[in-house]
Amino acid sequence: xxxxxxxxxxxxxxxxxxxxxxxxxxxxxxxxxxxxxxxxxxxxxxxxxxxxxxxxxxxxxxxxxxxxxxxxxxxxxxxxxxxxxxxxxxxxxxxxxxxxxxxxxxxxxxxxxxxxxxxxxxxxxxxxxxxxxxxxxxxxxxxxxxxxxxxxxxxxxxxxxxxxxxxxxxxxxxxxxxxxxxxxxxxxxxxxxxxxxxxxxxxxxxxxxxxxxxxxxxxxxxxxxxxxxxxxxxxxxxxxxxxxxxxxxxxxxxxxxxxxxxxxxxxxxxxxxxxxxxxxxxxxxxxxxxxxxxxxxxxxxxxxxxxxxxxxxxxxxx
Amino acid sequence: xxxxxxxxxxxxxxxxxxxxxxxxxxxxxxxxxxxxxxxxxxxxxxxxxxxxxxxxxxxxxxxxxxxxxxxxxxxxxxxxxxxxxxxxxxxxxxxxxxxxxxxxxxxxxxxxxxxxxxxxxxxxxxxxxxxxxxxxxxxxxxxxxxxxxxxxxxxxxxxxxxxxxxxxxxxxxxxxxxxxxxxxxxxxxxxxxxxxxxxxxxxxxxxxxxxxxxxxxxxxxxxxxxxxxxxxxxxxxxxxxxxxxxxxxxxxxxxxxxxxxxxxxxxxxxxxxxxxxxxxxxxx
Numbered sequence: 001x002x003x004x005x006x007x008x009x010x011x012x013x014x015x016x017x018x019x020x021x022x023x024x025x026x027x028x029x030x031x032x033x034x035x036x037x038x039x040x041x042x043x044x045x046x047x048x049x050x051x052x053x054x055x056x057x058x059x060x061x062x063x064x065x066x067x068x069x070x071x072x073x074x075x076x077x078x079x080x081x082x083x084x085x086x087x088x089x090x091x092x093x094x095x096x097x098x099x100x101x102x103x104x105x106x107x108x109x110x111x112x113x114x115x116x117x118x119x120x121x122x123x124x125x126x127x128x129x130x131x132x133x134x135x136x137x138x139x140x141x142x143x144x145x146x147x148x149x150x151x152x153x154x155x156x157x158x159x160x161x162x163x164x165x166x167x168x169x170x171x172x173x174x175x176x177x178x179x180x181x182x183x184x185x186x187x188x189x190x191x192x193x194x195x196x197x198x199x200x201x202x203x204x205x206x207x208x209x210x211x212x213x214x215x216x217x218x219x220x221x222x223x224x225x226x227x228x229x230x231x232x233x234x235x236x237x238x239x240x241x242x243x244x245x246x247x248x249x250x251x252x253x254x255x256x257x258x259x260x261x262x263x264x265x266x267x268x269x270x271x272x273x274x275x276x277x278x279x280x281x282x283x284x285x286x287x288x289x290x291x292x293x294x295x296x297x298x299x300x301x302x303x304x305x306x307x308x309x310x311x312x313x314x315x316x317x318x
Numbered sequence: 319x320x321x322x323x324x325x326x327x328x329x330x331x332x333x334x335x336x337x338x339x340x341x342x343x344x345x346x347x348x349x350x351x352x353x354x355x356x357x358x359x360x361x362x363x364x365x366x367x368x369x370x371x372x373x374x375x376x377x378x379x380x381x382x383x384x385x386x387x388x389x390x391x392x393x394x395x396x397x398x399x400x401x402x403x404x405x406x407x408x409x410x411x412x413x414x415x416x417x418x419x420x421x422x423x424x425x426x427x428x429x430x431x432x433x434x435x436x437x438x439x440x441x442x443x444x445x446x447x448x449x450x451x452x453x454x455x456x457x458x459x460x461x462x463x464x465x466x467x468x469x470x471x472x473x474x475x476x477x478x479x480x481x482x483x484x485x486x487x488x489x490x491x492x493x494x495x496x497x498x499x500x501x502x503x504x505x506x507x508x509x510x511x512x513x514x515x516x517x518x519x520x521x522x523x524x525x526x527x528x529x530x531x532x533x534x535x536x537x538x539x540x541x542x543x544x545x546x547x548x549x550x551x552x553x554x555x556x557x558x559x560x561x562x563x564x565x566x567x568x569x570x571x572x573x574x575x576x577x578x579x580x581x582x583x584x585x586x587x588x589x590x591x592x593x594x595x596x597x598x599x600x601x602x
Contacts, residue, residue: 014439015442015443015446016446018439018440018442018443018446019443019446019447021443022440022443022444023455026455026456026459027455027458027459029459029460030458030459137584137587137588138580138584140587141531141580141581141583141584141587142576142579142580142583143535143538143539143542143576143579143580143583145539145542145558146558146572146575146576146579146580149558149561149562149565149572149576150569150572150573150576152566153565153566153569153572157566164566248448248449249448249449250449251448251449252447252448252449252450252451253449253450255449255450255451255454255543256450256539256542256543259542259543260562270451270454271454271543271545273458274454274455274457274458274545275462275544275545277458282455282458286447286451286455289448289451290446290447290448290451293446293448294446
């Protein structure tokens with residue numbers, strides 16, 4: 001078991017290192033550098049050169065990378081030239097917004113896809129199955145920003161169920177907070193349901209065809225117990241892994257949704273960093289998000305390891 | 319009895335799958351026709367501004383079927399014209415990405431050893447970027463606009479093709495005809511072109527179709543964020559971005575481009591599903 005854990009963690013670290021190298025290499029391409037960004041386009045070449053050497057931008061890229069990596073390991077993500085603040089401070093200010101909608105939409109997507117997935121599996125090849133599969137296809141084809149715009153018009157403006165923009169921190173009233181993130185989270189969830197629903201349906205079908213289901217029926221258990229206590233438990237293993245993966249997609253998807261709903265989150269920060277080509281801000285943001293996503297996938301894997309008796313037994317046998 | 323029941327289920331599934339193919343094919347042909355139409359006929363010049371005719375609602379003026387936008391430009395013409403830029407960017411990008419990815423995957427699978435490890439690890443690294451982050455990063459490096467979008471989507475498409483080709487070649491190494499070809503000393507290039515390519519082609523076609531759907535989603539997202547095709551050119555994502563200033567008063571501005579995006583993504587996804595059943599399941 002420890003062996004497995006060690007393998008998973010070292011693989012995660014390896015991937016992170018690779019991601020940092022790729023990111024660094026891509027961002028080194030950007031024409032014009034931080035010195036140019038700070039001084040503006042009408043700066044004299046001497047001034048630029050002086051600032052470059054002061055910032056260490058005139059050194060070879062591998063030395064710059066090494067310095068940056070040393071900083072990253074000690075939780076120092078460098079400084080944003082655009083904002084003149086530490087990248088970690090900027091992230092800390094905006095993280096609550098992004099995490100709120102990411103977690104909230106994950107919960108919505110999970111609940112809906114489990115319920116619909118179970119129904120679709122139990123009533124296989126009936127109207128319920130076809131409707132939920134159709135919804136799933138449609139949900140993964142319609143772009144989130146468009147659903148966002150439409151829901152702002154119809155749910156926000158006409159029906160006035162939700163505020164149409166802005167974020168209320170939880171300190172200023174929990175209900176107002178939930179209200180402000182409800183619409184963005186729902187919009188984000190729609191895109192996530194497709195994949196999750198498909199996985200729940202398949203693994204539920206798989207579980208229903210197992211021998212222990214016949215056994216449970218033969219014992220005369222109620223159908224509620226059969227479906228929820230027996231089938232669901234064994235059917236939840238594959239979807240738990242997918243949830244980890246989906247979370248990664250979702251954090252990327254917040255960029256668009258935050259933009260639609262004017263939420264001051266990390267997604268907006270990424271957009272600004274890309275538009276203004278603030279290299280260190282972008283580097284810090286990309287690495288922060290990727291680390292977060294990989295860490296969550298790792299935690300999910302470990303959690304599944306404890307839930308799934310098959311893996312547990314296999315590991316004891318090792 | 320049992321056999322009969324499963325027969326009817328199988329035929330039901332077959333009809334459902336065929337329906338995927340027909341629906342997907344139909345929608346794809348529709349989008350392609352729209353793109354072709356943009357070269358032959360458009361009701362108005364898509365970039366022509368007409369400030370006297372701003373915000374004409376759909377159906378209010380027979381000359382502007384879907385209405386006009388904040389500059390008085392005809393929305394229908396812009397949707398028709400937009401299909402050109404979306405399809406062009408997506409096809410070029412996915413073609414480049416799939417070529418690079420397939421080559422990398424093939425090299426990794428045939429070369430083995432440290433080269434293979436380096437390639438496949440880098441692919442793992444590319445896969446680890448969450449969502450459209452990698453695409454946005456590429457735009458930052460290459461610059462906004464058409465080239466940036468092609469680079470962003472192209473790089474995004476490398477990992478799926480590399481992984482597919484890599485695993486398929488490793489899986490089929492033990493097939494008899496591959497072993498036979500190897501036994502008489504075939505060159506690696508010939509082995510790839512003559513034996514592996516026909517074997518992989520159905521999978522590659524299916525993957526390509528499905529990836530076009532994903533590419534349209536990324537392209538429109540980038541354009542919506544203002545990072546893709548730049549104004550005054552028309553692109554569906556950009557039209558939605560421009561509609562944001564006024565869509566609270568005039569929601570119709572956002573309806574047309576959104577429907578166009580949804581239908582084309584749905585079309586390519588369904589076609590990918592249908593082809594998957596037609597080309598792959600039937601063989602095995």
